[in-house]
Amino acid sequence: MASLGLSEREQAGCRELLELLETEELLALTDTVTNRLVHPESRQEAIHAILVYSQSVEELLKRRKVYREIIFKYLAAQEIPVPPSAEKHLLIDRVKQYWSGQCTTHAWDSGERKPHTESHGERQKSSQDIHALGQVFCQWFFELLNSQHPLAVKSEERWGPQHFWENAKMKFRYNTLEKNREEYVGAEMVSLRLLSLVKEECLLFNPNLHANGLKCAMSPHGLVLVAVAGTVHRDNTCLGIFELIFGLISCPIRENTWKIKVVNLKIVGQNALQPGMQIEEPSIKYEPNQLQELYDGEDLTV
Known part of the structure; x- marks a missing residue:
């Protein structure tokens, strides 16, 4: 079942980013996103539920349990440079640009x-x-x-x-x-x-x-x-x-x-x-x- 809120590219990106979360954090995030209506038995089920019940990238990434450090780590893995001290909302903007194709990788x-x-x-x-x-x-x-x-x-x-x-x-x-x-x-x-x-x-x-x-x-x-x-x-x-x-x-x-x-x-x-x-x-x-x-x-x- 595809999410009504996320495009295929956004789903793929969110999946990669969510994989960086510890299992305990992932399950806690699932509870928050689904209002405890879904009880996943694996990491993949948890990620699938999060994607299905998230209405937008911004809504998901702004969740308190999606830590700033996780978003920064994801961008670094994609070779998208951002200042180490950048606030979370700037990192979210950068991720959205990357997934929409508005942002290319840069070197320093x-x-x-x-x-x-x-x-x-x-x-x-x-x-x-x-x-x-x-x-x-x-x-x-x-x-x-x-x-x-x-x-x-x-x-x-x-x-x-x-x-x-x-x-x-x-x-x-x-x-x-x-x-x-x-x-x-x-x-x-x-x-x-x-x-x-x-x-x-x-x-x-x-x-x-x-x-x-x-x-x-x-x-x-x-x-x-x-x-x-x-x-x-x-x-x-x-x-x-x-x-x-x-x-x-x-x-x-x-x-x-x-x-x-x-x-x-x-x-x-x-x-x-x-x-x-x-x-x-x-x-x-x-x-x-x-x-x-x-x-x-x-x-x-x-």
């Missing part, structure tokens, strides 16, 4: 993202591939940057100019009590300015990687544009919202390796909002084609 090299492509000569990526690349990149970037906070657990990976092109450019606008604008050129300067925001000014960036918080596109010149919005925090206080647009370029020497060429950061503080205005859920207002138009003709000399 010194923190630089290397999207795995199906053919060596592939020149144009689909919008789904670009979005998957952007999501993985943001998860990596913000985890690494936030780990530089004085009170954060330090990442094993090193922050530095090696993640940027030598002639990388950064535009930084922030609107608190008054409008300010800064510009930096060069991998070292861009890297140090971003580092100082977290290490010296003690800011933490919380990106919204859902819905309209993340939009990605590729310019005709091969510049991958990743636009992400989120909130900025210090201690337990939300200071405002940010919008950050990256321009990524693949390295011609190291196949399928990407480095940061453009950084465009805008921060709007709460005290810059009009009286009575509340911070909305951070979102990117640009559509992918508008992102392309904004950065069409960007200097791609590396």
Whole structure:
């Protein structure tokens, strides 16, 4: 009997993931999902019952007995990289993308993202591939940057100019009590300015990687544009919202390796909002084609 809630691909994926549970945990999950109406006599019967009575992937994976560590272990077995500290809801999103075919496997090299492509000569990526690349990149970037906070657990990976092109450019606008604008050129300067925001000014960036918080596109010149919005925090206080647009370029020497060429950061503080205005859920207002138009003709000399 096939589940009405899960597709064949989702059933196959859930089956593989559930196999990672201990038998005792699997039986307890069966009781929860079936409301104790089914009493399986084997692991396979338990898994079958769970699949039949689950209405959706999200419903199943959100179950308390499907531990975050199990989902992480499954993704690792499928060679789908995610930050070790990623929250459970991000891992669930990654699994759903993988099972729907929106996500390909990725490899890592010194923190630089290397999207795995199906053919060596592939020149144009689909919008789904670009979005998957952007999501993985943001998860990596913000985890690494936030780990530089004085009170954060330090990442094993090193922050530095090696993640940027030598002639990388950064535009930084922030609107608190008054409008300010800064510009930096060069991998070292861009890297140090971003580092100082977290290490010296003690800011933490919380990106919204859902819905309209993340939009990605590729310019005709091969510049991958990743636009992400989120909130900025210090201690337990939300200071405002940010919008950050990256321009990524693949390295011609190291196949399928990407480095940061453009950084465009805008921060709007709460005290810059009009009286009575509340911070909305951070979102990117640009559509992918508008992102392309904004950065069409960007200097791609590396």
